[in-house]
Amino acid sequence: MNSSDENRTHQQLSTQTTLVTAGRDTKAQKGFVNPPVVRGSTVLYPTADDLHAHRGEYQYGRHGTPTTRALQQALIALEGPMCAGVGLAPSGVAAISTTLLAILKAGDHLLVCDNAYRPTRIFCDTLLTRFGVETSYFDPLIGSGIAALLRPNTRAVVVEAPGSQSFEMPDIPAIAAVAHAHDALVIDDNTWATPLFHRSLDQGVDISIQAATKYIGGHSDIMFGTISANAKAWPQVAEAIRLLGVCAGPDDVFLALRGLRTLAVRLAHHQQSAIEMARWLQARPEVLRVLHPALETDPGHAIWKRDFTGASGLFSIVLKPAPQQAVDALLDTVQLFGMGYSWGGFESLVIPFDCTTYRTVTKWEPGGPALRFHIGLESVDDLKADLERGFAALNAASL
Numbered sequence: 220m221n222s223s224d225e226n227r228t229h230q231q232l233s234t235q236t237t238l239v240t241a242g243r244d245t246k247a248q249k250g251f252v253n254p255p256v257v258r259g260s261t262v263l264y265p266t267a268d269d270l271h272a273h274r275g276e277y278q279y280g281r282h283g284t285p286t287t288r289a290l291q292q293a294l295i296a297l298e299g300p301m302c303a304g305v306g307l308a309p310s311g312v313a314a315i316s317t318t319l320l321a322i323l324k325a326g327d328h329l330l331v332c333d334n335a336y337r338p339t340r341i342f343c344d345t346l347l348t349r350f351g352v353e354t355s356y357f358d359p360l361i362g363s364g365i366a367a368l369l370r371p372n373t374r375a376v377v378v379e380a381p382g383s384q385s386f387e388m389p390d391i392p393a394i395a396a397v398a399h400a401h402d403a404l405v406i407d408d409n410t411w412a413t414p415l416f417h418r419s420l421d422q423g424v425d426i427s428i429q430a431a432t433k434y435i436g437g438h439s440d441i442m443f444g445t446i447s448a449n450a451k452a453w454p455q456v457a458e459a460i461r462l463l464g465v466c467a468g469p470d471d472v473f474l475a476l477r478g479l480r481t482l483a484v485r486l487a488h489h490q491q492s493a494i495e496m497a498r499w500l501q502a503r504p505e506v507l508r509v510l511h512p513a514l515e516t517d518p519g520h521a522i523w524k525r526d527f528t529g530a531s532g533l534f535s536i537v538l539k540p541a542p543q544q545a546v547d548a549l550l551d552t553v554q555l556f557g558m559g560y561s562w563g564g565f566e567s568l569v570i571p572f573d574c575t576t577y578r579t580v581t582k583w584e585p586g587g588p589a590l591r592f593h594i595g596l597e598s599v600d601d602l603k604a605d606l607e608r609g610f611a612a613l614n615a616a617s618l
Contacts, residue, residue, distance in 0.1 A: 282466075290305075290307065303453040306446040307466065311410065311430025314430070315338070315342065322404055322456075328355065329374060332382070335382070375398075380411070380417065383410070409424075410428070413486065425452040431444055433563025435482065441474045492602075494511070499599075545617040548609075548612040571588060
């Protein structure tokens with residue numbers, strides 16, 4: 220089955236079935252369900268004529284193996300018919316930096332949402348600046364008003380839906396329509412929802428990035444990134460991947476493919492548990508507000524409901540004013556919520572954060588200390604009991 224035939228086949232299947240079947244060729248795999256982990260650099264050619272013509276399905280390990288091909292085919296099927304290709308990177312940051320280097324040059328102007336993943340901002344403000352690219356930041360809620368910020372040399376617009384700490388929900392179709400009218404590309408960090416819950420390429424995005432370290436991997440044991448692009452942007456992305464030598468290790472590719480097979484089941488559980496926990500936290504007397512676009516009270520709920528088919532396990536809360544030692548007491552008391560700077564795995568996590576340290580065009584005035592939660596696959600009753608103990612410690616330390 221060639222790739223176009225496979226894409227047509229998967230368009231007729233449910234997404235859940237596509238996740239299980241896409242990228243599998245049991246005949247080529249000698250009957251085994253999963254592809255082998257191909258660890259290789261050199262590919263031998265049978266004849267001098269084949270060598271001169273670079274003839275063959277594979278030419279060099281960095282450019283692809285049967286293992287990477289299987290994952291790429293599965294991700295293309297998940298992204299949908301607008302996806303022309305998927306690049307694999309050794310981390311989410313590598314996916315972001317490779318994408319920006321692929322499409323920008325000295326003298327270009329880049330627009331980035333003010334709630335973007337902080338390493339994205341750091342890359343733009345350091346390396347891109349040294350390369351002669353100017354970055355401006357914009358209010359993630361600007362919508363079609365972004366037209367006022369576009370310049371003749373604006374090459375791209377970067378959005379994140381929702382922001383991975385403060386959870387504002389941008390209007391991606393509105394932003395994309397304006398950007399495309401000015402011949403600018405739109406790049407979306409789609410790590411929070413994954414293409415399972417948000418096919419951003421269908422909504423005008425040209426390049427969709429994921430830190431597949433998170434939900435694609437799903438088990439907190441790999442570093443991985445993906446770059447999915449439409450037909451307009453894919454040639455530039457593919458060229459940059461080749462010239463920069465970007466490639467992911469074979470074992471991580473295999474683990475990402477394994478994680479992809481259970482993505483629908485895991486995300487359904489993350490979503491259900493996270494919404495239940497978010498509603499429970501809304502009712503807590505210590506909580507000022509919950510930042511979760513799937514909640515009806517959230518300012519971004521209407522856009523989420525229009526553009527997304529689900530929500531993941533990541534959201535934030537703002538506590539009522541409390542001293543730092545009280546917040547630390549909560550963090551030190553909980554046992555099921557680990558403190559760590561990632562998310563998307565099977566385990567629950569919590570970190571404090573403060574956007575005032577890096578916001579430049581919008582003010583972060585939450586009204587109290589902020590915590591970001593990732594709700595894992597544990598029992599929500601156990602998670603609630605764990606937080607009950609944490610809140611008791613917070614209240615005791617606030618006296």
